Amino acid sequence: MAIRDNLNEVRASLAEGVTLVAVSKYHPIEALKEAYEAGQRVFGESHVQELVAKHEALPDDIQWHFIGHLQTNKVKYIAPFVSLVHSVDSLKLLKEIDKQAVKCSRVIDCLLQLHIAQEETKFGFDPEDIDTFMQSEELHALKGVKIVGLMAMASNTDDDEQVENEFAQVKDIFDSIKERYYVNAPWFCQLSMGMSGDYPLAMKHGSTLVRVGSKIFGERVYT
Ligand SMILES: *Cc1c(COP(=O)(O)O)cnc(C)c1O
Numbered sequence: 001m002a003i004r005d006n007l008n009e010v011r012a013s014l015a016e017g018v019t020l021v022a023v024s025k026y027h028p029i030e031a032l033k034e035a036y037e038a039g040q041r042v043f044g045e046s047h048v049q050e051l052v053a054k055h056e057a058l059p060d061d062i063q064w065h066f067i068g069h070l071q072t073n074k075v076k077y078i079a080p081f082v083s084l085v086h087s088v089d090s091l092k093l094l095k096e097i098d099k100q101a102v103k104c105s106r107v108i109d110c111l112l113q114l115h116i117a118q119e120e121t122k123f124g125f126d127p128e129d130i131d132t133f134m135q136s137e138e139l140h141a142l143k144g145v146k147i148v149g150l151m152a153m154a155s156n157t158d159d160d161e162q163v164e165n166e167f168a169q170v171k172d173i174f175d176s177i178k179e180r181y182y183v184n185a186p187w188f189c190q191l192s193m194g195m196s197g198d199y200p201l202a203m204k205h206g207s208t209l210v211r212v213g214s215k216i217f218g219e220r221v222y223t
Pocket of ligand 1: 023025046067068153194195196197211212213214215
């Protein structure tokens with residue numbers, strides 16, 4: 001029952017008000033079942049096909065979060081059931097989520113992903129572009145999506161000070177967007193940051209959703 005023990009250890013380390021997203025990508029259904037039986041109900045996946053298969057195989061009371069780069073042509077497969085998309089990185093993608101949500105008579109909660117890490121390969125809005133995005137009229141016309149906060153990944157480095165600086169920067173951007181655009185919008189309250197290696201630092205800087213994979217399920221085997 002290693003998964004149960006790992007889960008309990010992570011849960012015990014969570015700050016008040018922080019939701020644990022168990023990142024189960026690349027792990028088999030059995031591993032998710034074990035976490036489910038230990039009470040976990042929020043799971044994060046980063047590939048559409050894998051998410052669809054796991055959604056079909058597992059109980060209905062799971063909240064499925066999509067955390068990876070989402071291609072517009074695949075939104076339709078997850079729109080009927082996904083409960084939160086963490087990784088919205090363009091207006092084009094948001095418009096497609098909106099379109100598919102309307103088709104299923106849903107409003108899908110979304111986070112805007114900020115690009116903050118040093119790595120070139122990570123997706124997301126540059127901090128300097130987020131204001132322009134927030135002001136676009138097209139954004140406010142969308143009825144099938146609700147922006148409930150921001151998501152970011154820190155650099156993959158052992159330098160804790162740098163990681164903390166990045167989380168602090170994201171928190172500042174979150175606060176300023178909240179103040180400027182969502183001051184009367186209580187739903188804009190989620191800040192998704194922190195993974196197995198850095199979630200304690202993320203919680204110090206106001207994270208409300210931590211995305212923890214390997215610390216619960218062990219190392220992923222990429223096949
Ligand atoms: C895989 C992944 C995680 C989990 O990473 P761990 O280091 O295994 O905790 C978190 N967030 C995103 C966006 C991921 O792709």
